Amino acid sequence: MAYIKVEVGLPGIMGLLEYRLDTAQPIRELTHLLLRGPSTLTQGDRELIATIVSHGNECTFCATAHTAAADLLLGDEKTTAEVKRSIDDAPVSSKMKALLKIASKVRESGRLVMDEDVAAARKEGATDREIHDTVLIAALFCLYNRYVDGLNSWTPKDPEFYKILADRIVNRGYIRPDGGYKNLKYKEPSE
Amino acid sequence: MPHITLPEGLPGIRSLVAYRKDTGGLLYELAESLLRNDSPIPPEERELIAAFVSNKWWEIDHGIYQS
Numbered sequence: 449m450a451y452i453k454v455e456v457g458l459p460g461i462m463g464l465l466e467y468r469l470d471t472a473q474p475i476r477e478l479t480h481l482l483l484r485g486p487s488t489l490t491q492g493d494r495e496l497i498a499t500i501v502s503h504g505n506e507c508t509f510c511a512t513a514h515t516a517a518a519d520l521l522l523g524d525e526k527t528t529a530e531v532k533r534s535i536d537d538a539p540v541s542s543k544m545k546a547l548l549k550i551a552s553k554v555r556e557s558g559r560l561v562m563d564e565d566v567a568a569a570r571k572e573g574a575t576d577r578e579i580h581d582t583v584l585i586a587a588l589f590c591l592y593n594r595y596v597d598g599l600n601s602w603t604p605k606d607p608e609f610y611k612i613l614a615d616r617i618v619n620r621g622y623i624r625p626d627g628g629y630k631n632l633k634y635k636e637p638s639e
Numbered sequence: 640m641p642h643i644t645l646p647e648g649l650p651g652i653r654s655l656v657a658y659r660k661d662t663g664g665l666l667y668e669l670a671e672s673l674l675r676n677d678s679p680i681p682p683e684e685r686e687l688i689a690a691f692v693s694n695k696w697w698e699i700d701h702g703i704y705q706s
Contacts, residue, residue, distance in 0.1 A: 470676065474668040481662055566642040576643040580655075584662060 451600045457633030459602040459609070460509035464595060466628055473624070475591070480622040482585050489578055491618075492521035493544055496531060497585045500548050501555045503532050507593035509603040514589075516614030543572035547582045554586035609634055 454463030465472040483494045495518035502510035515528045522528070530538040535548045546569035553560040561583070569579055596603075604610075616632065625632075645654040656663025674685045 471669060471672045474665040474672065478662055478665040478669070481665070485661075561642065563642070577659075579643050580659060584659075 449600065450602060454601075455629075457635060458629055459604050459634055460513065461592060461596050461601065462629055462632070463601060464599060465624070469624075476622050476624055478588060482581060482588065484621045487578075487581060488575065489547075489581065490521070492518055493540075493547075494581075494585060495521055496528065496540070496544065497548065497551045497582055498589050499528055500531055500535070501551055501586045501589040502593050504552055504555045505590065505593035505597075507597050509596050509601060510589065510593050512603075512607075512610045513613050513617070516610040517617050520614050520618045541572070543569065543574050543578075546572050547574060547578065550579065551582050551586035554583050555590055558583070558587070604634060604636055606636060 450463060452467070454467050458466055465476065483498065484491060487494065495514055498514040499511060499518050502514055505511075518528050519525045527539055531540065531548060535545050535552070538545070538548075540548070546565070550561055550565050550569060553565060566579060569582075574582075612632070612634075641654065643658070646657040649657055652666075656667060674689065675682060678685065
């Protein structure tokens with residue numbers, strides 16, 4: 449149960465974004481631009497960054513939602529599972545490994561990112577823009593993770609919910625649907 | 640030295656906002672809403688929250704921080 453009163457039936461970030469629309473709008477637009485806008489990183493790569501950060505922050509709602517989105521975009525469930533286990537051994541490019549390591553450091557503290565980390569990413573072909581966007585996506589998901597857990601947002605247990613949510617954020621993105629989430633309200637199946 | 644090449648002469652977050660204006664503009668918009676728009680918490684107290692959260696490393700650099 450969330451610590452503040454949010455609209456019934458809206459779990460995780462959804463209830464919080466509907467709670468305050470003026471702050472939600474730039475957060476949504478920023479997310480849509482960074483994760484769905486033009487980039488030399490694929491949408492799957494960018495969802496992987498969101499996943500590794502949310503997983504590291506132990507934010508169950510965000511980690512589950514973005515794992516499902518990355519799985520859908522990448523076409524398998526193995527990559528996210530392996531990345532969470534070990535970035536070095538995961539089936540992603542050397543450039544993505546270096547960027548995911550930078551994202552993991554940003555998650556803990558921006559001050560942990562060393563020249564060597566950035567040099568390693570550049571050696572694998574990462575551009576300034578890719579390094580910039582990796583850091584900003586990691587920072588943005590720290591915001592989300594702390595926002596969701598700091599207010600103890602409702603985190604559904606039903607995996608089906610996250611599949612529906614992933615389909616939505618993959619196919620429609622992060623912009624607020626007209627009329628909010630009326631069509632996406634969720635009721636946890638009784639156990 | 641910044642890890643990436645940023646516009647010169649601008650410190651901290653301002654250089655990053657100038658580097659990528661589309662994402663930077665949205666960050667400023669969010670900050671304006673949260674820190675300056677109407678709120679039962681006065682702006683100075685909201686800045687105090689921001690300063691407190693940002694502070695730890697400054698204290699470590701200056702030998703003040705104790706965990």
